[in-house]
Amino acid sequence: MxxxxxxxxxxxxxxxxxxxxxxxxxxxxxxxxxxDSLAAIVSLLPxxxxxxxxxxxxxxxxxxxxxxxxxxxxxxxxxxxxxxVVPLRLPSLYDNLGSLTDALREAGDVLRRDLRRIEGKxxxxxxxxxTAEAQSSAVSTPATSGRxxxxxxxxxxxxxxxxxxxxxxxxxxxxxxxxxxSAEYVRNQPQDAVLSGRKEQMLLNGAYLVGRADQxxxxxxxxxxxxxxxxxxxxxxVSGPWPAFNFTGSAEAATTEATT
Amino acid sequence: MGSDGSGGLQRIPHAGTRxxxxxxxPHSDSLADVLERVLDKGIxxxxxxxxxxxxxxxxxxxxxxxxxxxxxxxxxxxxxxxxDEYLTxxxxxxxxxxxxxxxxxxxxxxxxxxxxxxxxSNRASREEEARGRS
Numbered sequence: 001m002x003x004x005x006x007x008x009x010x011x012x013x014x015x016x017x018x019x020x021x022x023x024x025x026x027x028x029x030x031x032x033x034x035x036d037s038l039a040a041i042v043s044l045l046p047x048x049x050x051x052x053x054x055x056x057x058x059x060x061x062x063x064x065x066x067x068x069x070x071x072x073x074x075x076x077x078x079x080x081x082x083x084x085v086v087p088l089r090l091p092s093l094y095d096n097l098g099s100l101t102d103a104l105r106e107a108g109d110v111l112r113r114d115l116r117r118i119e120g121k122x123x124x125x126x127x128x129x130x131t132a133e134a135q136s137s138a139v140s141t142p143a144t145s146g147r148x149x150x151x152x153x154x155x156x157x158x159x160x161x162x163x164x165x166x167x168x169x170x171x172x173x174x175x176x177x178x179x180x181x182s183a184e185y186v187r188n189q190p191q192d193a194v195l196s197g198r199k200e201q202m203l204l205n206g207a208y209l210v211g212r213a214d215q216x217x218x219x220x221x222x223x224x225x226x227x228x229x230x231x232x233x234x235x236x237x238v239s240g241p242w243p244a245f246n247f248t249g250s251a252e253a254a255t256t257e258a259t260t
Numbered sequence: 261m262g263s264d265g266s267g268g269l270q271r272i273p274h275a276g277t278r279x280x281x282x283x284x285x286p287h288s289d290s291l292a293d294v295l296e297r298v299l300d301k302g303i304x305x306x307x308x309x310x311x312x313x314x315x316x317x318x319x320x321x322x323x324x325x326x327x328x329x330x331x332x333x334x335x336x337x338x339x340x341x342x343x344d345e346y347l348t349x350x351x352x353x354x355x356x357x358x359x360x361x362x363x364x365x366x367x368x369x370x371x372x373x374x375x376x377x378x379x380x381s382n383r384a385s386r387e388e389e390a391r392g393r394s
Contacts, residue, residue, distance in 0.1 A: 010302075066291060069298045073289070089302030107305035114303070125293065191292050239289060242297065249303030 004044035005051060006033075006094040009075045010085040010243065011104065011111050014039040022078050025071045026050060033097055035104040038111055041079060042100065045093075055091055073243075080122060080243040086114045087243045114248040121183055121209050122241035126222060127196075128171050128204035129235040167234065171203045174225055174236070181218045182208040186246050200235065207246035215241070 007025060012018070014034045021030035024043035032039045058064035072090045079085045094100040104111070179185035190202035210218045219238065226236040 011305075062291075065295075065299075069291075069294050072298050073294045087297070087302040089300075089304050090298040092302075092304070103305045107303075110303070111305070188296070191296065196292050197290060239293065245297040245301035249301070 003047040005047050006042055006097055006100050007045050007050070008033075008088050008092040008094065008100060009041040009043075009072055010079060010087045011115070012039050012041065012079065012083050012085050013037060013115055016083045018079060018083060022074055023071070024075055025068050030075055033100060035101040036108065038104050038108060040088075040100055040104055041075060041085070042097075052093065055093070076243040077241075080241060084115050084119045084121075085243055086111055086118070086248045087245050110249075118209065118244040118247055120213075121211050121244065121247075122215070123244045123246055124208045124210050124215070124218060124238060124240035125242060126174075126178055126204065126206045126208065127202055127237045127239075128174060128206075128231075129198060129200035129237070130167060130203055131200055131233055131235050167203065170230060170234065174231070175204055175206050177225065178206065178208055178218070178221065181214055181221055182210050184209040184247055188246070203234070207242075209244060209247045210241075 007028075009024070009030070012032075014037050016039070018032065018041075021041070024030040026045055026049065028043035028045055030041060030043045033042045034040075069090055076085060076087050094103065175185070175187055185206060185208045188205040188207060190205045193199065193201075196202055208218065222236060222238045225231060
């Protein structure tokens with residue numbers, strides 16, 4: 001057998017019943033490695049192609065990283081559908097199963113605390129974009145003189161900035177309203193157009209830790225917000241359920257913004 | 261004004277909530293969403309591993325910057341998405357539509373960089389971010 005290296009995808013409670021896994025990175029077989037009360041979801045990657053040198057060489061190569069990142073994510077997503085899983089960052093490589101066991105024991109307290117934190121909950125993502133219609137709302141009439149031009153221009157600018165202020169306020173309200181249905185919620189930096197693949201400006205990049213039983217209500221609320229007339233000019237998108245990436249790993253609970 | 265349909269909820273598939281929950285993630289998630297999470301958010305349990313994570317940490321920083329602002333990333337000389345061989349080869353191989361989309365998006369973005377609305381919207385998003393954190 002060729003030389004292999006251990007890659008861990010995430011950590012669950014050892015007694016968690018799990019269904020068969022989808023294929024892992026490089027079509028490897030995914031299985032569970034237990035240590036005490038915890039279990040890591042792992043697969044063995046061939047050192048040739050996925051050794052440390054390959055990761056280092058390809059650290060900025062999106063073409064190489066994308067399929068790897070997607071497989072890592074797919075395995076976690078599959079597990080998260082039914083179980084609480086603490087996602088590990090890509091890559092989580094170990095020389096052998098023994099060193100993974102050591103790592104699990106060393107981080108045991110943190111992992112168990114995170115598992116309690118996300119037990120029975122999943123992450124949903126809601127993004128709000130400003131549509132093109134809203135972006136070009138200030139239309140001015142052609143100016144006939146320099147003075148007219150300046151007046152029109154300053155009027156346009158102030159109309160635009162107050163419209164922006166309103167949109168921002170509305171987005172804050174949306175985030176807070178969704179937060180009310182969530183155990184925890186966090187507002188991430190808006191993604192740039194290169195990453196989002198969208199011309200429209202992203203105004204909200206929110207993540208919400210939602211109880212499994214509350215998901216239908218949460219989605220209903222997203223629908224209501226999107227249909228509400230006050231969100232005219234905004235496009236609301238929801239995706240999930242995600243593994244709880246945004247609600248694991250930090251020392252404290254994720255920032256829940258205070259309601260104003 | 262008033263053309264409905266451009267706004268509104270977009271979720272996939274366009275069916276009832278229950279249906280949606282059962283078939284969540286029917287299409288592959290956006291690369292941005294996946295990278296943002298798997299490279300930046302997951303936790304690290306190092307134990308006694310001898311893996312040098314420096315390059316990966318660097319990548320994480322790059323991703324974080326890119327998530328924040330392409331302009332800022334460019335200022336700092338980070339442009340791997342422009343010089344990436346894989347991405348630039350895609351003109352020929354048009355099979356993987358999502359990635360060629362990415363190339364097109366890049367071109368569109370570069371074409372729009374000098375237009376003032378782009379600049380304004382970037383500034384607005386920074387302000388937005390600053391407010392979001394306060």
